[in-house]
Structure formats: C-alpha cells, structure tokens
Amino acid sequence: DTGVSQNPRHKITKRGQNVTFRCDPISEHNRLYWYRQTLGQGPEFLTYFQNEAQLEKSRLLSDRFSAERPKGSFSTLEIQRTEQGDSAMYLCASSPRGFIPPAKNIQYFGAGTRLSVL
C-alpha cells in the first residue's frame, strides 16, 4: 500500500529560475490538494483537483504558479520566475471520493518538497 509520493524531496534554485514538482497520490483517490508551509506556520491551501479538473485556487497562487493533473492521476506544480519568498515546503495531499459526512475529508499527505530559492 503506497502512500502519497512527492518528488523531488529537496530543490535548490536561483532566483528567476523555473521549478516543477510532482505529486503521485494514493491510486484510488480522486481528490488532490497542494499546500504551502513556511517556517513556523501550518500548511496553507493552494489549490484543489477533483480528477483532472482544477476546481479551486487560493489567492496565494499568483500568476507565476500553475498546477496540472492531466489524466486525473499525478499532478505537477510549476513555479515560474522563482522569488526568495517562494522558499517553503510544498505539500501534496489526496483523499478518496464520497466521504460521509461531507466534512470528513481525511487527507493523506506526502513528505513534501522543500524549495530553497537563493
């Protein structure tokens, strides 16, 4: 039973470069989430997919950020023209369909990708 997998685990880049992260959710899960966690804070929601459809995006997700889930399986998060403020842990989570009650959305997280922008 494999959990949520994220690659790479660590990424160091120079300001202005583009980076892409990958998330492989638990195979039968149709919901996928991206969160960002900065030092000393809890994770903050970035975006949500149900199957291949991106249904919600946070205001935190500037135009430099784009996320895809092309076939409803793995997802990628790309950051263009990185800035030092983008340095954070990027967490991916997945959850199954049809939870009852609706608020019982237990999300299972990967180990995250830690991004450092120099």
Added chain:
Amino acid sequence: AQKITQTQPGMFVQEKEAVTLDCTYDTSDQSYGLFWYKQPSSGEMIFLIYQGSYDEQNATEGRYSLNFQKARKSANLVISASQLGDSAMYFCAMSLTGTASKLTFGTGTRLQVTL
C-alpha cells in the same frame, strides 16, 4: 472565514504521562470537521484523529482522544501514555462542507517527550 488557534508554541511531557494540546476554532458554519495531524521532523503530515461537528461522542483513536467542547469551540487533543516517538509538531485543522473541503490549519504545537 474559518480560523484555528493553537496558543501553545511548545510543550514538554514526561514519558508515560498524558498531555493535552489546545485548539480553538472559529466558524459560523454548522457543519464542519476537526482534525489533528502530527508532523515529525521528516516533514510528512500524519493524520491522527477526526471529530465531526455533529458527533455527540468525543473521538478516540488508540492513545489519542479529542476533547470536543462545541459551545466553547475547542477541540483539544489528549495523548495518553506519551512515548519518545510522540515528539513532533502537532497541528489542529478544520474543514467545512463545500466543493474542496480544504483544510485550514493552526500554527502548531511542538511537543517534546522527555525521559
């Protein structure tokens, strides 16, 4: 908008003792879920326990129990018989009924279990 408050930045507990981690929440919705996650130094968020707003009984999962006081809007995590492996960051989170049911997290409490 919903908000989670965790007022204890750090807590110490002796091995085998019980510890309570505080969490208060704010929402005007009637239907919501409350969660606790553990984050060890490796970074992965591990789900511990869930409490629904309409659940009449406090949730329990092994050594974890959730002390849910709806009128006070609190959802404290109780860890019984602490173990050295319990040392980690603990986050309280909430989700509302909606399209995304995304999680809103508090700032966390760092628990250190000592011998």
